[in-house]
Amino acid sequence: MKVGIIGRTNVGKSTFFKALTLENVAIEDRPFTTIGPNKGVGYIHIKCPEKEFGVKCQPHNAPCINGARLVPLEIIDVAGLISGASEGRGLGNKFLSDTMEADGLIEVVDISGKTNGEGAPAVEYDSGNDVQMVKNELELWITSIILRSRVRPREGLAEAVYRNLSGLKIPLSIIKDGVKKLDIDSIEERTAASLSAYVLAEAKPMVVACNKMDAAKDLNEKLERLKKSYDYDFIPCSAAAELTLKEAEKHGFIEYELNDFKVLKELDSAQIAALDTIRTIIKRNDGTGVQTALNKLLFEKMRCKVVFTVEDEKRLCDGRGRILPDAYIVTENTTPRDVAGLIHSDVAANYKGAIDCRTSLKIKNDEPVKNGQILKILV
Ligand SMILES: Nc1nc2c(ncn2[C@@H]2O[C@H](COP(=O)(O)OP(=O)(O)O)[C@@H](O)[C@H]2O)c(=O)[nH]1
Ligand SMILES: [Mg+2]
Numbered sequence: 001m002k003v004g005i006i007g008r009t010n011v012g013k014s015t016f017f018k019a020l021t022l023e024n025v026a027i028e029d030r031p032f033t034t035i036g037p038n039k040g041v042g043y044i045h046i047k048c049p050e051k052e053f054g055v056k057c058q059p060h061n062a063p064c065i066n067g068a069r070l071v072p073l074e075i076i077d078v079a080g081l082i083s084g085a086s087e088g089r090g091l092g093n094k095f096l097s098d099t100m101e102a103d104g105l106i107e108v109v110d111i112s113g114k115t116n117g118e119g120a121p122a123v124e125y126d127s128g129n130d131v132q133m134v135k136n137e138l139e140l141w142i143t144s145i146i147l148r149s150r151v152r153p154r155e156g157l158a159e160a161v162y163r164n165l166s167g168l169k170i171p172l173s174i175i176k177d178g179v180k181k182l183d184i185d186s187i188e189e190r191t192a193a194s195l196s197a198y199v200l201a202e203a204k205p206m207v208v209a210c211n212k213m214d215a216a217k218d219l220n221e222k223l224e225r226l227k228k229s230y231d232y233d234f235i236p237c238s239a240a241a242e243l244t245l246k247e248a249e250k251h252g253f254i255e256y257e258l259n260d261f262k263v264l265k266e267l268d269s270a271q272i273a274a275l276d277t278i279r280t281i282i283k284r285n286d287g288t289g290v291q292t293a294l295n296k297l298l299f300e301k302m303r304c305k306v307v308f309t310v311e312d313e314k315r316l317c318d319g320r321g322r323i324l325p326d327a328y329i330v331t332e333n334t335t336p337r338d339v340a341g342l343i344h345s346d347v348a349a350n351y352k353g354a355i356d357c358r359t360s361l362k363i364k365n366d367e368p369v370k371n372g373q374i375l376k377i378l379v
Contacts, residue, residue, distance in 0.1 A: 001073040001304065001329045003042065003297065004102030006095075008130050009080030010119030011110040012211040012239045017077035019242035019290050022250065038077040038098075043070035044298045045291060046306045049374060050324060053316060060318070060325035066257060071306050071327045073298075076102055083117065083133050086140035096141050100168040104205045104302045106293055107134055111210035111222055111236065127222075131208060131230055138204075142168070142196040149187055157184065161195065170203040178202070205301035207233045209293040214238045214281050233296060237289025241278045245288070248275070259287045303332040305371035307339055313357040313376040324374070333368050340377045350379040 005013045005020075021040030043062075048069040050057040057064050062071045078098045085095050099105065109127035116122035117129055142165070151160040158176040165175070178184070178198040184191045210226070213219055213236040226234045249256040253265050254275070259282055263275065282288055298304045308327050310316050318325045328342050336354030340347045354363045357374040369375065 001104075001298075001331075002076060002102045003073060003294065004076045004078050004099050004105050005108060006078045006081060006099055006105055006134065007108040008082065008117060008119065008133065010115050011108045011130070013080065013108045014077055015243055016106070016108050016209060016211060016237075016239035016290060017075060019239050019246060019288075020075050020294060022243065022246045038079075040075050040077075041072050042075040042294060043072055044295055044304075044306070044329065045070060046327070046372065048324065049308065049372065055316060055323050057324040058317075058322040060322055062327040069306070069327050071329050073329055078102075080119070081134055081137060083137065086137045086144065096138070097167075099138065100170075100204070102204065103169065104297050105207075106297055107131065107206055107208045107232075108211050108239070109208055110212050111219065112212040112215035113217075113222075114212070114215060124217075127210065128226055128229055131226065131232070135230075138200055139193065139196045142200055143189075143192045146187060146192040146196055147189070157187065161187070165199070168203075170199050174199055174202045205297065207235060207293055207297045207301060209239075209289065210234050210236045211239050213285065213289065214241060214277070233301070235289050235293045235296060236285055237293060238278075238281055239288070239290055241281055242288035242290040244274065244278060259283070298329065299371075304329050305332070305334070305369060305373075306330070307334075307369050307372075308374040309339065309343055310357060310374060310376055313355050313360060313374075316357060316374065330369060335366055335368060336363050336375060336377065337365055339369060339375055340379075343377065347377055347379055352378040354378060 005017050007013050017040065020042040045068045048057055048064045048067050050064070051067060062069050076098060079095050081095050082089055109130050111127055113124040113127065114122060116125045117133065145164050146161055149160045149164040151157055158172065158179045162172045162175050178195050182191070182194050182198060184195060210223060216222065219236060223234050223236060245254065245256045245261060248254045253267065254261040254263050267275070306327050306329055308324055310324065311318050315323070317323045328339065330339065337348070337351050340351040353365060355361065355376040355378065356363050357376055
């Protein structure tokens with residue numbers, strides 16, 4: 001699972017990326033840490049089932065902090081987008097291909113209105129302009145690729161479009177649905193544009209993180225205006241506040257828990273003042289909004305689920321005795337057999353069924369797994 005952080009320049013994408021990927025967790029063997037200059041590991045948070053079963057978990061691939069399991073996924077900090085990217089301006093194609101590598105997107109906008117579309121200082125710049133610009137560029141780019149589709153003999157229209165869009169991680173089923181719902185029987189400017197908008201919305205779910213809320217005037221009015229104009233979820237946030245708290249925690253100054261923190265060391269007056277400001281912001285907004293944006297995207301927009309896997313359904317442990325060791329993020333239609341493939345190709349090859357550890361009953365092989373389910377794969 002990959003999530004891309006997109007948006008125009010100077011809105012705080014890299015700060016947001018750093019805040020998400022600077023999780024201060026100690027874990028035995030992490031699946032991956034830093035992946036590349038603009039790729040890192042973030043985590044979605046889900047309640048650990050340990051309390052429910054009266055046990056203490058021993059995480060292997062997904063750390064547990066104060067009862068929350070942090071399940072890893074890849075985060076990509078995509079280069080800033082400028083208007084005209086779909087025609088190759090700026091880092092045009094690099095931007096677009098990095099964006100399509102992701103399964104879901106967080107668009108960061110600057111809700112403070114203090115920088116304009118070019119990233120230069122401004123007064124009350126309307127971030128709705130950026131939401132529109134990003135949508136336009138992505139749609140125009142995909143439209144231009146769809147327009148190049150030529151249907152080959154014995155090939156359907158959807159298949160031809162799919163072939164042209166290969167590499168953009170857009171499933172054939174979505175293209176087929178679009179062709180049908182939009183009643184498209186030939187590719188021309190108008191049909192290509194509507195199919196582009198459809199596949200983008202379906203294949204790349206997105207939320208908008210309204211960043212720099214700490215510096216925004218009339219935050220609620222601005223959010224309301226955006227919600228009225230666009231069909232996205234808008235989440236107020238402060239990436240800078242999240243990053244400050246994560247860094248302060250990393251250095252042992254504070255203990256940070258989602259919506260609050262405890263000071264652990266003596267701080268100077270400037271540090272105290274900075275933390276007091278952040279406390280006011282996160283109290284008012286139920287946190288910094290950064291983790292909220294990621295969780296909302298994964299669970300609500302992408303309809304992802306988290307499943308736990310064990311080998312012993314009574315003791316809820318793996319072969320080495322570790323309790324509730326592993327958790328995986330899966331898509332909506334993932335079946336127990338697919339989960340077996342996530343564990344190991346050998347497990348998938350020898351798959352004989354799966355048991356739901358809450359009920360001790362066998363699960364149907366073609367039934368999608370449920371969020372929070374604990375599975376024992378039978379081999
Ligand atoms: N006030 C405020 N400034 C922020 C916030 N997040 C980022 N910034 C600042 O915005 C500027 C651009 O940030 P950066 O992450 O480099 O933006 P990018 O170009 O989109 O990657 C930097 O000066 C950041 O310190 C925030 O939540 N609040
Ligand atoms: Mg950046």
